[in-house]
Amino acid sequence: ESADKKATDISDETASIESVDWTMHGLDEEETRFSKLSQIDASNVDRLGLAWSYDLESTRSVQATPIVKDGVMYVTSSWSILHAVDAITGKRLWVYDPEVPGDYASKGCCGVVNRGVAYHDGKIFLGAFDGYLHALDAKSGALIWKQDTLERRGEFSYTITGAPRIVAGDKVIIGNGGAEFGVRGYVTAYNVDTGEQQWRWYTVPGDPSKPFENEAMEMAAKTWDPSGKYWKVGGGGTVWDSMAYDSDLNLLYIGVGNGSPWNRDFRSPSGGDNLFLASIVALNPDTGEYVWHYQGTPGDTWDYTHTQQITLADLVIKGELRKVAMQAPKNGFFYVIDRVTGAFISAENFVEVNWATGIDQNGRPIETPGARVKSESVEIVPSSFGAHNWHSMSFNSDTGLVYIPAQGIPLSVAPDLKWEHNTYKPGSTMSGTNWNLGYLFHVAFPETEPFGTLIAWDPVNQKEVWRSEYISPWNGGTLTTAGNLVFQGTADGRFIAYNATTGQPLWQTPVTSGVIAAPITWSKNGRQYVTIAVGWGGIYGLLNKATKYATKGKLFTFELDGQAIMPKATLSTRTNLVAGVPYKPEHVAKGLELYVANCSFCHGTPGIDSGGVIPNLGYSPVGVLKNARLWVKDGIAVDNGMPAFDNLSEEDVEKIIAFVQGTADSIRQALGTQPSKSGDNSPIE
Numbered sequence: 001e002s003a004d005k006k007a008t009d010i011s012d013e014t015a016s017i018e019s020v021d022w023t024m025h026g027l028d029e030e031e032t033r034f035s036k037l038s039q040i041d042a043s044n045v046d047r048l049g050l051a052w053s054y055d056l057e058s059t060r061s062v063q064a065t066p067i068v069k070d071g072v073m074y075v076t077s078s079w080s081i082l083h084a085v086d087a088i089t090g091k092r093l094w095v096y097d098p099e100v101p102g103d104y105a106s107k108g109c110c111g112v113v114n115r116g117v118a119y120h121d122g123k124i125f126l127g128a129f130d131g132y133l134h135a136l137d138a139k140s141g142a143l144i145w146k147q148d149t150l151e152r153r154g155e156f157s158y159t160i161t162g163a164p165r166i167v168a169g170d171k172v173i174i175g176n177g178g179a180e181f182g183v184r185g186y187v188t189a190y191n192v193d194t195g196e197q198q199w200r201w202y203t204v205p206g207d208p209s210k211p212f213e214n215e216a217m218e219m220a221a222k223t224w225d226p227s228g229k230y231w232k233v234g235g236g237g238t239v240w241d242s243m244a245y246d247s248d249l250n251l252l253y254i255g256v257g258n259g260s261p262w263n264r265d266f267r268s269p270s271g272g273d274n275l276f277l278a279s280i281v282a283l284n285p286d287t288g289e290y291v292w293h294y295q296g297t298p299g300d301t302w303d304y305t306h307t308q309q310i311t312l313a314d315l316v317i318k319g320e321l322r323k324v325a326m327q328a329p330k331n332g333f334f335y336v337i338d339r340v341t342g343a344f345i346s347a348e349n350f351v352e353v354n355w356a357t358g359i360d361q362n363g364r365p366i367e368t369p370g371a372r373v374k375s376e377s378v379e380i381v382p383s384s385f386g387a388h389n390w391h392s393m394s395f396n397s398d399t400g401l402v403y404i405p406a407q408g409i410p411l412s413v414a415p416d417l418k419w420e421h422n423t424y425k426p427g428s429t430m431s432g433t434n435w436n437l438g439y440l441f442h443v444a445f446p447e448t449e450p451f452g453t454l455i456a457w458d459p460v461n462q463k464e465v466w467r468s469e470y471i472s473p474w475n476g477g478t479l480t481t482a483g484n485l486v487f488q489g490t491a492d493g494r495f496i497a498y499n500a501t502t503g504q505p506l507w508q509t510p511v512t513s514g515v516i517a518a519p520i521t522w523s524k525n526g527r528q529y530v531t532i533a534v535g536w537g538g539i540y541g542l543l544n545k546a547t548k549y550a551t552k553g554k555l556f557t558f559e560l561d562g563q564a565i566m567p568k569a570t571l572s573t574r575t576n577l578v579a580g581v582p583y584k585p586e587h588v589a590k591g592l593e594l595y596v597a598n599c600s601f602c603h604g605t606p607g608i609d610s611g612g613v614i615p616n617l618g619y620s621p622v623g624v625l626k627n628a629r630l631w632v633k634d635g636i637a638v639d640n641g642m643p644a645f646d647n648l649s650e651e652d653v654e655k656i657i658a659f660v661q662g663t664a665d666s667i668r669q670a671l672g673t674q675p676s677k678s679g680d681n682s683p684i685e
């Protein structure tokens, strides 16, 4: 009975084959992103053409997996703005703006992002960046109910960036972001009709002097050192992206994130595994009770979130059919675990790693001696950007392969010995916007090179089968289909179809901007379509980009023999290295400390990072850098997400300007080039 129910959950109209919707974030409860549609296949995919394009009008990140239900496409763009679009014509039906305040942007680590909505019984559920969960009428976009998901709003920097999920027939589940800032992670279930809270499950223990919420918290507290007073900083463990659901087993799987602060030496000085950080946890979806956990990265100290996609599959392993959960988290290992019991089955690294030599038979990493950075600057591989981040993977049960958007983004880290909970200190990474890391970055330059790769991974034999290399990290999520295809958008602005078995590229088209989101496929009246939301951004995309474009967010739908014309890409207006802003050289060193504590994680290193959706200040127009006070102090761009910094004095701003101009001058000198025409607004070519 439940198997039938599952099939209809995937799409109400699947039975007719005529119209197949995409109604869940990961396509199905198992989050496979494997579509059974096969009209578009390896033999005809080269005939794909544009059916229509739609303007999302966003200048920040587009991360959403669209949802298609009854001819309507629901897709979010930055600032959690939801667009309802006629799926056949691409015409706007309605737009819902949850009106996230501009000054909320700096309460998230990685930009005002949103990964999509959930659909259930005529309602759309949207988690907005400022922590409210909205339930809307799917037809009109009218608000039905709205819930504040945040605890102690204002005291902690919580956000929502992930897509809600529907479980147990009547519950909508959402977690939060915030573990870079110091928060306590949890997931909450709300009744789909009323919005009433059903249960909340914390991922880490609270203040041990107070009663524990449940036995799981009591068990978890034994793995934390109370002398670190972790509960003051929150402890971390946000559930900011992945969940999966097995309705047969009646288990909800959640992916739990990193510790707050990142550095375990400050969070739990005597060590400990710090449950349930960096774990997959199975919960009873009816009650929110703990069932089991598997902790992939015990005692996380590297921002090794296990919030990356959890995909469920039934695999024959050593002759036995196993119900498994699969994950490729930031730490670089591909995990297969038993989803009934949480028992470890296998793990192998899918990229080069230097923090562990492998995973032992109990599922514990064998850490390398220098992996827990104690004094000098060390380059840990993978970095906290992850060997795989939130970009969706897909699992094709025909080929037996998982398609992973893998990457390497170099970062060196050193302990921040000055770190104190919620204390602004020049020199302490982003402490000016309340980050709580306990690390400094790039005290020494990292030695590895950035890379981006699509990896086709065999989860049974734990080995790579094929790969496709890209020129940049931070490529889009993947989709696979019964047409033996894999689709992926790329950081360099292409949308590509591969043969799922061999990895041979079969078709590609430019799509006006770098892509980070995942494509979907669906059909209407017997015709198959492929849709991708496009718009550069996310954490790496704040700082860097791999195209010369700054095109606003778009939504593209493709079909066989589609004839629509691809809109023109907009060139970035990035200027040359800034020159000629007067400054006092003795201000540069202090300016660096101020920059690190207030500017670095959004604007990047001046003149070194290329600038993504947030400008790199090394390429500021002269007039902008000279008048930085207007942005930094007077807050003229608060609506765009640039906060006004009360902690900075006028003189501090002068010092930051000195650091930016001084750095630009040093780089220019090192490159041996002439001073550029200042204020030049010519596009980079």
Ligand SMILES: O=C(O)c1cc(C(=O)O)c2c(n1)C(=O)C(=O)c1cc(C(=O)O)[nH]c1-2
Pocket: 109, 110, 111, 113, 159, 160, 161, 162, 176, 177, 178, 179, 180, 238, 240, 257, 258, 303, 305, 384, 385, 386, 389, 390, 537, 538, 539, 540
């Ligand atoms: O610890 C957290 O709460 C948290 C939240 C988020 C988020 O909500 O986007 C990210 C991360 N961590 C993170 O570690 C990370 O690498 C990341 C990348 C992105 C992005 O949108 O590109 N978000 C996040």
Ligand SMILES: [Ca+2]
Pocket: 179, 180, 257, 258, 303, 305
């Ligand atoms: Ca994190």
